[in-house]
Each structure stands twice: as C-alpha cells, then as structure tokens.
Amino acid sequence: MNRIIKAMEKEQCDVKDALTRCMNMEELYVELLGLFAEDTQIDKLVDAFRKHNVEDVFFHSHTLKGVYTNLGMRQLYELDVPIVESTRDKQPEGLDGLDGQVSKLYEEHKRIAAVIREYI
16 A cells, blocks of 8 residues: 555544545545645635635635535544634625634644654
C-alpha cells in the first residue's frame, strides 16, 4: 500500500470511503491529495474571515467541506461544519465567535497538508 495512504489512515482519514469516491483508483486519490496540499482555499477562507466578508467565508468553507468529504478528511470536515452552518444565511453576525474555530481549522488543515507533502 502506498505510504501516503497509510499516512492518511494514521491521520484518521476515511481512506476507504475516499477511494470509493475515486472509483478505487489509488493513483487518483494520491493525485487529489497532492492538489489538496497545494490548494489555497484555506488561505482564502481566513482572508475572508479577517475582512468580515461573510459571503466569502461561507463560499470557501462550504467548498472545503466538500473537499474534506471527498478526501475522507473527517476531522477537518467536523471542524469546518460549524463555520459553514454559522455563515449559511450570510448574515454578518454569523461570524461572531468563530475566531477559535477558524484558527483550529486553519492549523489542522495546514498540518495535514504538510503531512501529505512529506509523502508525495
């Protein structure tokens, strides 16, 4: 088994589900992990949050939620869902109290991306 896949399992990713979504094509999953590790969506989310742009926070967090689902990244998904749900109605007060959640998501996302880069 590919080392990156073992690393993702160690990070509690649901690799089996992710591979199913990738038609059991391990190479595709690994390629998608590589794209994830270089993607800037999380930076755009943090930037939008700092600018108090609730529409963009929702857009980027919702996009990431789908990415996390497709790659089997349950822990990141669970960190992201409260951000998505708090901003779904796109009201500025939805951003209140999300500082810690956005920070946790950012840190964990960057950590997982670094793990991926280590093995790719």
